Amino acid sequence: MSDMKKIATRDSYGATLVELGKIDKRIVVMDADLAGSTKSGMFGKEFPDRFFNCGIAEENMIGVAAGLSTMGLIPFVSTFAMFAVCRPYEQIRNSVGYPHLNVKICASHGGISVGADGASHQCCEDFALMRTIPQMLVMCPSDDIEARQMVKAAYKYNGPVYIRLARAATPVYHDENYQFEVGKGEIVSDGSDVAIIANGIVLPEVVKAAEILKAEGISARVINMGTIKPIDKDLVIAAAKECGKIITVEEHTIIGGLGEAVCSVLAENYPAPVKRLGINDVYGYSAEAEELMQAFGLCADNISATAKDFVKR
Secondary structure (H helix, E strand, C coil): CCCCCEEEHHHHHHHHHHHHHHHCCCEEEEECCCHHHHCCHHHHHHCHHHEEECCCCHHHHHHHHHHHHCCCCEEEEEEEHHHHHHCCHHHHHHHHHCCCCCCEEEEECECHHHCCCCCCCCECCHHHHHHCCCCCEEECCCCHHHHHHHHHHHHHCCCCEEEECCCCEEECCCCCCCCCCCCCCEEEECCCCEEEEECHHHHHHHHHHHHHHHHCCCCEEEEECCEEECCCHHHHHHHHHHHCCEEEEEEEECCCCHHHHHHHHHHHHCCCCEEEEEECCCCCCCCCHHHHHHHCCCCHHHHHHHHHHHHHC
16 A cells, blocks of 8 residues: 555545536635645635635634525535634534535544644544534545545535545545445455444555454454444444454544444444544644554554454454
């Protein structure tokens, strides 16, 4: 995987906005003074009359997006995940979610891989918060191809959407034949001893972990769960039935995120042992992204060691 081309999904987002903007004049884009970092500025450069810098006033930006959607426009809202979700949560709940408006919140710089900006900018709670909004579609792409298709799916979806995008460049392992489908997971590699379910920037590390396990005689099924809500229940249940044990890996707190979504499905349908890997009820801190991923165990060596111990138990 090291020789694969790497692209940050925030770049994929910006490029896809431009593509969509050319075919639908209803699309408008808003940013909270971070357009260069979120890559929404690519749209602003191409369509300045449909781009609005709302400044560092995220609550107001959500309200503006809600209003524009009632006029038949399709607003895409961009800023860092911390400021897209945590700061304007009330406005998202009451002004977008409650009336079920067609607003797309596409947040970059999610998780600890934001790096040196530290705990104040490392949003590891966004999946949990957005999952609690009734009928909010929640997604997180793993590479450039999936990100582009996910943004297009959000455009076609009639209702509120949240997408987390990454700051760091990640390997592009999908090809152009890949077809993303809302609410459906993807079996990246098959196995029968344990299933490892992940998404986003950690997925390449999970794939590496599966390769390490294979060399030690352990067969791991790797599942990319790009849609966190609604989660692919059938794929989760099948993994439990066929593999027996499941590990979830996410660049998010283990409280309320992908791991708990998987556990909820299994508790109600097919109870099975689950081990959750993620941020363990702590804040991040300032360091380089790679150092943080290692420190929090979101790396191939720790994932494979955890899986090996889990299978043997």
